[in-house]
Amino acid sequence: xxxxxxxxxxxxxxxxxxxxxxxxxxxxxxxxxxxxxxxxxxxxxxxxxxxxxxxxxxxxxxxxxxxxxxxxxxxxxxxxxxxxxxxxxxxxxxxxxxxxxxxxxxxxxxxxxxxxxxxxxxxxxxxxxxxxxxxxxxxxxxxxxxxxxxxxxxxxxxxxxxxxxxxxxxxxxxxxxxxxxxxxxxxxxxxxxxxxxxxxxxxxxxxxxxxxxxxxxxxxxxxxxxxxxxxxxxxxxxxxxxxxxxxxxxxxxxxxxxxxxxxxxxxxxxxxxxxxxxxxxxxxxxxxxxxxxxxxxxxxxxxxxxxxxxxxxxxxxxxxxxxxxxxxxxxxxxxxxxxxxxxxxxxxxxxxxxxxxxxxxx
Ligand SMILES: NC(=O)C1=CN([C@@H]2O[C@H](COP(=O)(O)OP(=O)(O)OC[C@H]3O[C@@H](n4cnc5c(N)ncnc54)[C@H](O)[C@@H]3O)[C@@H](O)[C@H]2O)C=CC1
Ligand SMILES: NCC(=O)COP(=O)(O)O
Numbered sequence: 001x002x003x004x005x006x007x008x009x010x011x012x013x014x015x016x017x018x019x020x021x022x023x024x025x026x027x028x029x030x031x032x033x034x035x036x037x038x039x040x041x042x043x044x045x046x047x048x049x050x051x052x053x054x055x056x057x058x059x060x061x062x063x064x065x066x067x068x069x070x071x072x073x074x075x076x077x078x079x080x081x082x083x084x085x086x087x088x089x090x091x092x093x094x095x096x097x098x099x100x101x102x103x104x105x106x107x108x109x110x111x112x113x114x115x116x117x118x119x120x121x122x123x124x125x126x127x128x129x130x131x132x133x134x135x136x137x138x139x140x141x142x143x144x145x146x147x148x149x150x151x152x153x154x155x156x157x158x159x160x161x162x163x164x165x166x167x168x169x170x171x172x173x174x175x176x177x178x179x180x181x182x183x184x185x186x187x188x189x190x191x192x193x194x195x196x197x198x199x200x201x202x203x204x205x206x207x208x209x210x211x212x213x214x215x216x217x218x219x220x221x222x223x224x225x226x227x228x229x230x231x232x233x234x235x236x237x238x239x240x241x242x243x244x245x246x247x248x249x250x251x252x253x254x255x256x257x258x259x260x261x262x263x264x265x266x267x268x269x270x271x272x273x274x275x276x277x278x279x280x281x282x283x284x285x286x287x288x289x290x291x292x293x294x295x296x297x298x299x300x301x302x303x304x305x306x307x308x309x310x311x312x313x314x315x316x317x318x319x320x321x322x323x324x325x326x327x328x329x330x331x332x333x334x335x336x337x338x339x340x341x342x343x344x345x346x347x348x349x350x351x352x353x354x355x356x357x358x359x360x361x362x
Contacts (some may be wrong), residue, residue, distance in 0.1 A: 019356035022118040025055030026133025029107040030330025031340035033063040038342035041076035049353040070338035100336035108139025129322030129352040148186035163318035169308035176283035179291040198249040224289035225264030272303035324348040
Protein backbone atom coordinates (compact mmCIF):
# COMPACT_ATOMS: atom_id res chain seq x y z
CA UNK A 1 0.00 0.00 0.00
CA UNK A 2 1.27 3.48 -0.84
CA UNK A 3 2.01 5.83 2.03
CA UNK A 4 2.13 9.08 0.12
CA UNK A 5 -1.57 9.76 0.38
CA UNK A 6 -1.46 9.18 4.11
CA UNK A 7 1.66 11.17 4.84
CA UNK A 8 0.95 14.32 6.80
CA UNK A 9 -2.74 14.35 5.97
CA UNK A 10 -5.53 15.55 8.21
CA UNK A 11 -7.01 13.24 10.84
CA UNK A 12 -10.53 11.86 10.27
CA UNK A 13 -12.26 14.44 12.45
CA UNK A 14 -11.79 18.09 11.65
CA UNK A 15 -9.34 19.39 14.25
CA UNK A 16 -10.81 21.58 16.96
CA UNK A 17 -9.15 23.25 19.89
CA UNK A 18 -6.06 21.82 21.49
CA UNK A 19 -4.43 18.74 19.95
CA UNK A 20 -6.05 15.55 21.23
CA UNK A 21 -3.35 13.17 22.36
CA UNK A 22 -3.40 9.65 23.75
CA UNK A 23 -0.57 8.92 26.18
CA UNK A 24 0.00 5.24 26.85
CA UNK A 25 1.44 4.00 30.14
CA UNK A 26 3.90 1.56 28.57
CA UNK A 27 5.15 -1.42 30.56
CA UNK A 28 3.58 -1.11 34.02
CA UNK A 29 6.66 -2.71 35.63
CA UNK A 30 8.90 0.02 34.21
CA UNK A 31 9.12 3.77 34.62
CA UNK A 32 6.30 4.56 32.17
CA UNK A 33 3.64 5.36 34.79
CA UNK A 34 6.14 7.50 36.75
CA UNK A 35 7.26 9.64 33.80
CA UNK A 36 3.62 10.06 32.73
CA UNK A 37 2.59 11.25 36.22
CA UNK A 38 5.57 13.60 36.37
CA UNK A 39 5.05 14.98 32.86
CA UNK A 40 1.32 15.56 33.38
CA UNK A 41 1.98 17.52 36.56
CA UNK A 42 3.52 20.22 34.39
CA UNK A 43 0.93 22.83 33.41
CA UNK A 44 2.90 23.86 30.36
CA UNK A 45 2.37 20.36 29.05
CA UNK A 46 -1.30 19.98 29.94
CA UNK A 47 -2.25 23.44 28.67
CA UNK A 48 -0.75 22.58 25.32
CA UNK A 49 -2.92 19.54 24.55
CA UNK A 50 -6.01 17.58 25.60
CA UNK A 51 -4.45 14.46 27.02
CA UNK A 52 -6.05 11.10 27.70
CA UNK A 53 -3.97 8.50 29.48
CA UNK A 54 -4.45 4.98 28.17
CA UNK A 55 -3.84 2.26 30.73
CA UNK A 56 -5.06 0.86 34.01
CA UNK A 57 -6.59 3.46 36.30
CA UNK A 58 -6.00 1.38 39.44
CA UNK A 59 -2.38 0.79 38.47
CA UNK A 60 -1.88 4.51 38.01
CA UNK A 61 -3.51 5.21 41.37
CA UNK A 62 -1.19 2.71 43.07
CA UNK A 63 1.84 4.15 41.28
CA UNK A 64 0.82 7.62 42.44
CA UNK A 65 0.41 6.56 46.09
CA UNK A 66 3.75 4.76 46.13
CA UNK A 67 5.61 7.56 44.37
CA UNK A 68 4.16 10.16 46.74
CA UNK A 69 6.07 8.39 49.53
CA UNK A 70 9.21 7.89 47.47
CA UNK A 71 9.80 11.16 45.66
CA UNK A 72 10.88 14.38 47.24
CA UNK A 73 7.76 16.19 48.51
CA UNK A 74 8.48 19.08 46.15
CA UNK A 75 8.40 16.86 43.06
CA UNK A 76 5.11 17.51 41.27
CA UNK A 77 3.04 14.46 40.38
CA UNK A 78 -0.30 14.56 38.57
CA UNK A 79 -3.14 13.12 40.65
CA UNK A 80 -4.82 10.30 38.70
CA UNK A 81 -8.26 11.56 39.81
CA UNK A 82 -7.59 14.78 37.92
CA UNK A 83 -6.57 13.03 34.72
CA UNK A 84 -8.67 11.89 31.81
CA UNK A 85 -8.02 8.14 31.71
CA UNK A 86 -9.23 5.58 29.22
CA UNK A 87 -9.25 2.70 31.67
CA UNK A 88 -7.93 -0.65 30.49
CA UNK A 89 -8.38 -2.61 33.72
CA UNK A 90 -6.02 -5.42 34.64
CA UNK A 91 -7.73 -8.63 35.65
CA UNK A 92 -6.91 -9.78 39.17
CA UNK A 93 -4.46 -12.47 38.10
CA UNK A 94 -2.52 -10.10 35.79
CA UNK A 95 -2.45 -7.37 38.44
CA UNK A 96 -1.02 -9.90 40.89
CA UNK A 97 1.82 -10.78 38.50
CA UNK A 98 2.98 -7.21 37.92
CA UNK A 99 5.98 -6.26 40.03
CA UNK A 100 7.79 -2.97 39.66
CA UNK A 101 11.24 -3.46 38.22
CA UNK A 102 10.54 -6.95 36.89
CA UNK A 103 8.96 -7.06 33.49
CA UNK A 104 7.27 -10.29 32.45
CA UNK A 105 4.64 -11.62 30.07
CA UNK A 106 1.85 -10.01 32.14
CA UNK A 107 3.39 -6.53 32.01
CA UNK A 108 4.23 -7.07 28.33
CA UNK A 109 0.65 -8.05 27.57
CA UNK A 110 -0.74 -5.02 29.43
CA UNK A 111 1.55 -2.62 27.55
CA UNK A 112 0.54 -4.19 24.23
CA UNK A 113 -3.14 -3.73 25.08
CA UNK A 114 -2.57 -0.03 25.89
CA UNK A 115 -0.91 0.56 22.54
CA UNK A 116 -3.58 -1.33 20.60
CA UNK A 117 -6.30 0.68 22.29
CA UNK A 118 -4.53 3.98 21.56
CA UNK A 119 -4.19 3.01 17.90
CA UNK A 120 -7.83 1.91 17.58
CA UNK A 121 -9.10 5.12 19.16
CA UNK A 122 -6.82 7.23 16.99
CA UNK A 123 -7.85 5.49 13.78
CA UNK A 124 -11.45 6.08 14.86
CA UNK A 125 -10.69 9.80 15.04
CA UNK A 126 -10.71 10.21 18.85
CA UNK A 127 -7.08 11.32 18.98
CA UNK A 128 -4.78 13.11 16.58
CA UNK A 129 -1.59 11.77 18.03
CA UNK A 130 -0.17 9.03 20.25
CA UNK A 131 2.64 9.42 22.74
CA UNK A 132 3.89 6.05 23.90
CA UNK A 133 5.68 5.28 27.15
CA UNK A 134 8.32 2.56 26.83
CA UNK A 135 7.64 -1.14 26.49
CA UNK A 136 10.01 -4.13 26.50
CA UNK A 137 10.03 -6.04 23.23
CA UNK A 138 11.15 -9.25 24.97
CA UNK A 139 8.10 -9.22 27.25
CA UNK A 140 5.79 -8.55 24.34
CA UNK A 141 7.27 -11.66 22.79
CA UNK A 142 6.83 -13.56 26.05
CA UNK A 143 3.16 -12.58 25.91
CA UNK A 144 2.85 -13.81 22.32
CA UNK A 145 3.14 -10.41 20.57
CA UNK A 146 6.06 -10.89 18.26
CA UNK A 147 6.94 -7.42 16.95
CA UNK A 148 10.32 -5.67 16.84
CA UNK A 149 8.79 -2.64 18.56
CA UNK A 150 5.86 -0.25 18.85
CA UNK A 151 6.83 1.38 15.53
CA UNK A 152 5.97 -1.73 13.54
CA UNK A 153 2.64 -2.24 15.32
CA UNK A 154 1.69 1.36 14.55
CA UNK A 155 2.71 1.04 10.90
CA UNK A 156 0.90 -2.25 10.43
CA UNK A 157 -2.29 -0.97 12.03
CA UNK A 158 -2.14 2.19 9.90
CA UNK A 159 -1.57 0.13 6.75
CA UNK A 160 1.70 1.80 5.79
CA UNK A 161 4.76 0.04 4.48
CA UNK A 162 7.04 3.07 4.24
CA UNK A 163 7.81 4.53 7.63
CA UNK A 164 10.84 5.56 9.61
CA UNK A 165 12.22 5.89 13.13
CA UNK A 166 13.45 9.45 13.57
CA UNK A 167 15.03 10.93 16.68
CA UNK A 168 14.68 14.66 17.27
CA UNK A 169 16.28 16.69 20.07
CA UNK A 170 16.72 20.40 20.66
CA UNK A 171 19.97 21.41 22.31
CA UNK A 172 19.42 23.19 25.64
CA UNK A 173 22.80 24.88 25.07
CA UNK A 174 22.42 26.31 21.57
CA UNK A 175 18.85 25.59 20.42
CA UNK A 176 20.18 23.50 17.53
CA UNK A 177 18.00 20.62 16.36
CA UNK A 178 19.60 17.21 16.08
CA UNK A 179 17.61 14.98 13.71
CA UNK A 180 18.65 11.38 13.07
CA UNK A 181 16.79 8.85 10.98
CA UNK A 182 17.70 5.17 11.27
CA UNK A 183 17.80 3.23 7.99
CA UNK A 184 17.45 -0.09 9.83
CA UNK A 185 16.16 -0.48 13.38
CA UNK A 186 15.55 -3.55 15.52
CA UNK A 187 17.44 -6.28 13.72
CA UNK A 188 20.52 -8.23 14.73
CA UNK A 189 23.77 -6.57 13.69
CA UNK A 190 24.74 -9.42 11.37
CA UNK A 191 21.59 -8.78 9.30
CA UNK A 192 22.35 -5.09 8.74
CA UNK A 193 24.61 -5.40 5.67
CA UNK A 194 22.09 -7.62 3.85
CA UNK A 195 19.08 -5.53 4.84
CA UNK A 196 20.58 -2.28 3.59
CA UNK A 197 19.87 -1.83 -0.14
CA UNK A 198 19.66 1.15 -2.50
CA UNK A 199 15.85 0.80 -2.48
CA UNK A 200 15.68 0.89 1.31
CA UNK A 201 18.02 3.89 1.46
CA UNK A 202 15.96 5.71 -1.16
CA UNK A 203 12.77 5.09 0.80
CA UNK A 204 14.31 6.43 4.00
CA UNK A 205 15.80 9.43 2.22
CA UNK A 206 12.42 10.23 0.62
CA UNK A 207 10.72 10.08 4.02
CA UNK A 208 13.37 12.27 5.62
CA UNK A 209 13.32 14.89 2.85
CA UNK A 210 9.53 15.04 2.96
CA UNK A 211 9.46 15.27 6.74
CA UNK A 212 12.05 18.08 6.80
CA UNK A 213 10.08 20.03 4.23
CA UNK A 214 6.59 19.55 5.64
CA UNK A 215 7.25 19.60 9.37
CA UNK A 216 10.25 21.88 9.60
CA UNK A 217 10.03 23.98 6.43
CA UNK A 218 13.53 22.92 5.33
CA UNK A 219 13.19 22.99 1.53
CA UNK A 220 16.82 22.43 0.53
CA UNK A 221 18.31 20.32 3.30
CA UNK A 222 21.84 19.12 3.76
CA UNK A 223 21.69 15.48 4.82
CA UNK A 224 24.69 13.52 6.03
CA UNK A 225 24.65 9.80 5.29
CA UNK A 226 26.84 7.46 7.22
CA UNK A 227 29.16 4.83 5.85
CA UNK A 228 28.90 1.29 7.16
CA UNK A 229 32.50 0.20 7.54
CA UNK A 230 35.47 1.80 9.28
CA UNK A 231 36.69 4.74 7.18
CA UNK A 232 33.68 4.11 4.92
CA UNK A 233 35.42 1.00 3.62
CA UNK A 234 38.80 2.61 2.78
CA UNK A 235 38.36 2.06 -0.99
CA UNK A 236 37.10 -1.48 -0.39
CA UNK A 237 40.01 -2.56 1.81
CA UNK A 238 37.92 -2.46 5.02
CA UNK A 239 34.54 -3.48 3.59
CA UNK A 240 32.96 -3.34 0.17
CA UNK A 241 29.41 -1.99 0.74
CA UNK A 242 30.40 1.63 0.13
CA UNK A 243 32.29 0.89 -3.07
CA UNK A 244 29.83 -1.70 -4.36
CA UNK A 245 26.59 0.23 -3.97
CA UNK A 246 26.44 3.03 -1.37
CA UNK A 247 28.68 5.48 -3.27
CA UNK A 248 27.06 4.73 -6.68
CA UNK A 249 23.60 5.08 -5.12
CA UNK A 250 24.51 8.44 -3.58
CA UNK A 251 25.94 9.69 -6.87
CA UNK A 252 22.69 8.81 -8.58
CA UNK A 253 20.64 10.54 -5.86
CA UNK A 254 22.78 13.67 -6.19
CA UNK A 255 21.99 13.82 -9.89
CA UNK A 256 18.28 13.26 -9.30
CA UNK A 257 17.99 15.73 -6.40
CA UNK A 258 20.32 18.62 -7.28
CA UNK A 259 18.58 20.91 -4.77
CA UNK A 260 19.49 18.66 -1.84
CA UNK A 261 23.00 18.43 -0.47
CA UNK A 262 23.93 14.87 0.30
CA UNK A 263 27.16 14.35 2.22
CA UNK A 264 28.61 10.90 2.37
CA UNK A 265 29.08 8.17 2.88
CA UNK A 266 30.83 9.89 5.78
CA UNK A 267 33.12 7.67 7.88
CA UNK A 268 30.90 6.80 10.86
CA UNK A 269 33.52 7.69 13.48
CA UNK A 270 33.56 11.35 12.45
CA UNK A 271 30.02 11.80 11.19
CA UNK A 272 28.68 13.37 14.39
CA UNK A 273 31.69 15.60 15.23
CA UNK A 274 29.99 18.73 13.84
CA UNK A 275 26.76 17.72 15.58
CA UNK A 276 28.61 17.66 18.91
CA UNK A 277 30.01 21.13 18.29
CA UNK A 278 26.59 22.46 17.24
CA UNK A 279 24.90 20.80 20.21
CA UNK A 280 27.27 22.15 22.86
CA UNK A 281 28.55 25.46 21.52
CA UNK A 282 28.33 26.54 17.89
CA UNK A 283 25.24 25.95 15.72
CA UNK A 284 26.69 28.20 12.97
CA UNK A 285 29.29 25.73 11.70
CA UNK A 286 29.60 25.81 7.88
CA UNK A 287 27.95 22.88 6.13
CA UNK A 288 26.25 21.62 9.28
CA UNK A 289 23.74 18.90 8.29
CA UNK A 290 20.01 19.47 8.82
CA UNK A 291 19.65 15.76 9.43
CA UNK A 292 21.60 12.52 9.66
CA UNK A 293 20.80 9.19 8.08
CA UNK A 294 22.39 6.41 10.14
CA UNK A 295 22.58 2.89 8.76
CA UNK A 296 21.75 0.98 11.92
CA UNK A 297 20.32 1.37 15.41
CA UNK A 298 23.39 1.90 17.56
CA UNK A 299 25.28 3.86 14.91
CA UNK A 300 22.60 6.54 15.18
CA UNK A 301 21.55 6.17 18.78
CA UNK A 302 24.94 6.21 20.48
CA UNK A 303 25.58 9.83 19.43
CA UNK A 304 21.94 10.82 20.01
CA UNK A 305 21.86 9.38 23.53
CA UNK A 306 25.34 10.66 24.38
CA UNK A 307 24.23 14.20 23.59
CA UNK A 308 20.54 14.11 24.35
CA UNK A 309 19.48 11.10 26.44
CA UNK A 310 17.43 13.27 28.77
CA UNK A 311 15.49 14.99 26.00
CA UNK A 312 15.53 13.19 22.64
CA UNK A 313 12.23 12.16 21.12
CA UNK A 314 11.55 9.15 18.96
CA UNK A 315 8.95 9.91 16.31
CA UNK A 316 7.52 7.56 13.70
CA UNK A 317 7.40 9.24 10.32
CA UNK A 318 5.13 8.09 7.50
CA UNK A 319 2.04 7.43 9.63
CA UNK A 320 -1.36 9.01 8.99
CA UNK A 321 -1.29 10.33 12.57
CA UNK A 322 1.37 11.71 14.89
CA UNK A 323 3.38 9.34 17.09
CA UNK A 324 6.14 10.31 19.48
CA UNK A 325 7.86 8.62 22.39
CA UNK A 326 10.67 9.38 24.83
CA UNK A 327 14.01 7.95 23.71
CA UNK A 328 14.58 5.86 26.83
CA UNK A 329 13.39 2.39 27.70
CA UNK A 330 11.58 0.78 30.61
CA UNK A 331 14.51 1.35 33.01
CA UNK A 332 13.50 -1.54 35.28
CA UNK A 333 16.61 -0.90 37.36
CA UNK A 334 15.15 2.35 38.74
CA UNK A 335 11.40 1.64 38.53
CA UNK A 336 9.59 2.68 41.69
CA UNK A 337 12.52 4.67 43.06
CA UNK A 338 11.04 8.02 42.09
CA UNK A 339 14.20 9.13 40.30
CA UNK A 340 13.11 8.73 36.68
CA UNK A 341 13.67 11.86 34.62
CA UNK A 342 10.52 12.90 32.73
CA UNK A 343 12.13 15.51 30.44
CA UNK A 344 12.10 13.21 27.42
CA UNK A 345 8.44 12.29 28.02
CA UNK A 346 7.55 15.99 28.32
CA UNK A 347 9.45 16.74 25.13
CA UNK A 348 7.62 13.87 23.40
CA UNK A 349 4.22 15.28 24.41
CA UNK A 350 5.21 18.79 23.36
CA UNK A 351 6.49 17.63 19.97
CA UNK A 352 3.33 15.58 19.39
CA UNK A 353 1.17 18.64 20.12
CA UNK A 354 3.33 20.76 17.82
CA UNK A 355 3.16 18.22 15.01
CA UNK A 356 -0.63 17.93 15.32
CA UNK A 357 -1.01 21.72 15.22
CA UNK A 358 1.23 21.81 12.19
CA UNK A 359 -0.90 19.22 10.39
CA UNK A 360 -4.01 21.23 11.24
CA UNK A 361 -2.56 24.13 9.25
CA UNK A 362 -1.76 22.07 6.15
N1 LIG B 1 10.33 3.37 23.10
C1 LIG B 1 10.46 2.22 23.74
O1 LIG B 1 9.47 1.57 24.00
C2 LIG B 1 11.82 1.75 24.15
C3 LIG B 1 11.90 0.57 24.84
N2 LIG B 1 13.10 0.08 25.24
C4 LIG B 1 13.06 -1.16 26.01
O2 LIG B 1 13.47 -0.89 27.33
C5 LIG B 1 14.06 -2.06 27.90
C6 LIG B 1 15.30 -1.65 28.68
O3 LIG B 1 16.25 -1.10 27.78
P1 LIG B 1 17.65 -0.50 28.18
O4 LIG B 1 18.56 -0.74 27.05
O5 LIG B 1 18.03 -0.97 29.54
O6 LIG B 1 17.43 1.07 28.19
P2 LIG B 1 16.75 2.02 29.25
O7 LIG B 1 16.60 3.34 28.56
O8 LIG B 1 15.55 1.44 29.83
O9 LIG B 1 17.84 2.18 30.43
C7 LIG B 1 19.19 2.50 30.20
C8 LIG B 1 19.77 3.23 31.43
O10 LIG B 1 19.25 4.54 31.48
C9 LIG B 1 18.54 4.76 32.69
N3 LIG B 1 17.32 5.51 32.37
C10 LIG B 1 16.47 5.24 31.36
N4 LIG B 1 15.47 6.13 31.35
C11 LIG B 1 15.70 6.98 32.36
C12 LIG B 1 14.99 8.11 32.87
N5 LIG B 1 13.85 8.57 32.30
N6 LIG B 1 15.49 8.75 33.94
C13 LIG B 1 16.63 8.31 34.52
N7 LIG B 1 17.35 7.24 34.08
C14 LIG B 1 16.87 6.59 33.01
C15 LIG B 1 18.22 3.39 33.24
O11 LIG B 1 18.06 3.43 34.63
C16 LIG B 1 19.39 2.57 32.75
O12 LIG B 1 20.47 2.72 33.64
C17 LIG B 1 14.34 -3.01 26.74
O13 LIG B 1 13.51 -4.10 26.88
C18 LIG B 1 13.97 -2.23 25.48
O14 LIG B 1 13.28 -3.00 24.54
C19 LIG B 1 14.28 0.74 24.98
C20 LIG B 1 14.25 1.92 24.29
C21 LIG B 1 13.02 2.52 23.83
N1 LIG C 1 15.63 2.14 20.54
C1 LIG C 1 14.43 2.72 20.08
C2 LIG C 1 13.28 1.91 20.45
O1 LIG C 1 13.42 0.87 21.04
C3 LIG C 1 11.97 2.42 20.06
O2 LIG C 1 11.15 1.37 19.72
P1 LIG C 1 9.62 1.54 19.38
O3 LIG C 1 8.93 0.82 20.44
O4 LIG C 1 9.32 2.98 19.32
O5 LIG C 1 9.46 0.88 18.05
